[in-house]
Amino acid sequence: MTTPVTNIKFASHADRLLEPVWAEITAITPEAEGISTYWLKFVDPAAQAAYSFLPGQFNMVYLPGFGEAAISVSSDSEDRSLVGHTIRFVGNVTRAVSRLKVGDVVGIRGPFGAAWPMQEIEGRDVIIAAGGIGLAPLRPPIYYIMNHRERFGKVYLLYGARTPSDLLYPNEYKKWEQAGIQVQITVDRADENWQGQVGVVPMLFYRFRMNPESVVLTCGPEIMIRFVVYEGLARRIPAENIYVSLERNMKCGQGSCGHCQLGPYFICKDGPVFRFDTLESFFNVEEF
């Protein structure tokens, strides 16, 4: 899982440490309460032509004077015209981003991180289990599967959020169903107007039979990930077939500053996507 090579020095061997490349906001799509997707185009057309990312990678988005935030790229990795970031407004930097308008400029460093193993999982059934904002880094694999549907077996999306108004990308579920992805949605709670399921994401594993050769791709709150892994393992899917995307605060994004370390791994460099068996020995150690 290597980062793509570009001529523009986007990141790792920059002449100036942490130097950003400037990108303009071309559109903002509100997705849910406190969450919007920002569609970026690099100011320098050569940078736009050179930039590419793999599903699961992230950029450090820089707002001068406020700082940076690590944000997964949530757009189609095979569409090189724009770079989309679905951002939840939760800290200093992201709240400042929420005040930006179309035409404003942000700094980008990236792409960073290990990607979802789309080539390795060809030929298999794929179960995508996402919770909350965790669907954002899983949208690129969904697009990739749609672009190459014949390369994969049965594909399921199991997605849950707190309430119906917190669900991401609801306008796309139908398109995904039409592309041959079985979409199961649940929410933690709702009111009587909600016609869908109410429960938790791990319960969605009970809605269909899955064969042990399936691959699970999951992202969401760590508790949800733990239970999704548990449901996968209980159905005899081995830990080597379960991939999780983790999150930690990041500063450099390049495996240097040390903040995102989990055991021997830098989540920014060795992850954020991990094969679960590589995490097993310490994933459940409290406060590690």
Added chain:
Amino acid sequence: MDSLEELKDELRKIPWFRELTPQHLDKIARIAHLQQVKAGEVLFREGDKEENVYIVLEGRIALDMFVPPRGKVRFYTAEAWEVVGWSSVTPTVRQRTAGASAVTDGLLAAIDAEKLRQACEEDHDLGYLTMRRLANIVASRLMVTRLQLLDIFAEPEEKHVK
């Protein structure tokens, strides 16, 4: 087709019923009936005296509680092969603690709760199998409830460091 046989055929689609002896299946079938529901139909309300325990065969049943001043909170939906109203099988709970309504058109197997409790008292083998199944159902609901209680998607709070 005899409606008892039709009922047994429906029940045999469910894995737990396939594990019962023909005698036990027969005992339960005789105190149960098939019930069709239409989308929006109320199955039971909070506070109702209990009558049946339901197994969803087709469709979706929603469980709601009325929380003043929030209104009706939908906290669970049961899909095919899930049980609704399981507390009527336990010895002590006697009133519905939530309301149940059909979200979609559906088909349920309704079992007379009091007669089921009686059958379990008379035949402890059947009683054990039923209570064992009940324990699994309750465990699963407890796990779901805990995850909902943890509110894992909520906005992160500012935490103070020790």
Added chain:
Amino acid sequence: MSSEHRPEIGSTVAIQKSAFNALLNNLKEQGYEAIGPHVKNETLVYEPITALEDLPRGYVTEQEAGHFRLIYLGHSRYFDVIPGAQSWKQFLFPSRKELFSLTKNDGGWKMEEGEKGTPAYAFIGVRGCELAAIQIQDNIFLRSDFNDPIYRARRERAFILSVNCLHPAGTCFCVSMGTGPRVNSGYDLNLTELEDVFLLTIGSESGRGALTGVPLEAANGFVLNAANRALEHSASQMGRKMDTSNLPELILNHLDDPYWRSIGERCLSCANCTQVCPTCFCWDTLDTLSLDGNETRRTRVWDSCFNPGYSYQAGGNTRPTIHSRYRQWLSHKLGNWKQQFGTLGCVGCGRCITWCPAAIDITAEVVALREETSR
């Protein structure tokens, strides 16, 4: 041997101590800023030096867990003092460095680099443990997938005059970690201080160049033997030792052990150990904005895994308790570092033991953990 005849790389020569300043002058003329140990404000620091006389001749350091004293004994040796809190880390990986500033300009931002130009340092008196630490930091900052331009520029220009350590102090355990007291490689010049002369082993072209015009003498068998005997004796005088035979497994297999809580009760989470440790590399970025919002600066500063806000997720602080942060430090330094960089992260310099205000001694903690987990 005449001074026109330059010695081969790998060979050892001797110089009179009075000739050392000629070496320092050569380095100055070649554009280096010489940095060496120096007594200042009653303690030992690494500072620019211009002459041999700036070195702490006659001093020793008395070091124990949570204890440091610089003592003047009056002996005649220049390079004998085991270092204080500072290490060479602060020169290659400065504790505070402005990366760039941005000024608002026509709807965009104009970028200015932080201080331009890279100093060329000549490190005078690098001990084996310190050189091993520099090599460990090379693995961290200079990689094929990531390259820190600040570290690289300084490291490429740095001249290293290392020193064979003949009088270790109370918290030293370089022998256990395989980093000393003899320096084997990685230097431009390696120095051994004997009674009358300095022995210098040439490690590189730069090392040869630094000796241009310096009066050299042959290093005969007698002085070489004296040096070897002194090094053997030094190796037997280490103040501490650490059995590394089952590291990292000892720590990584016992992350849940209640033992960590007992350390947590003593540790103050003051981060001294990470500051004085020559291999600790964590850093943070500070973004400051001018009051009018027209200028912002990005600065890199040292950070520490003991800082409470060091690691967090959306749900909150990853390590809110002191014992979990201590466990992170030790399970990294003597544990996961190996998988990350190929070696353990500790070089046996003893600084973390000396400078811990709670007198926590990692050599003792490893022993205690071994005992606890073998019950």
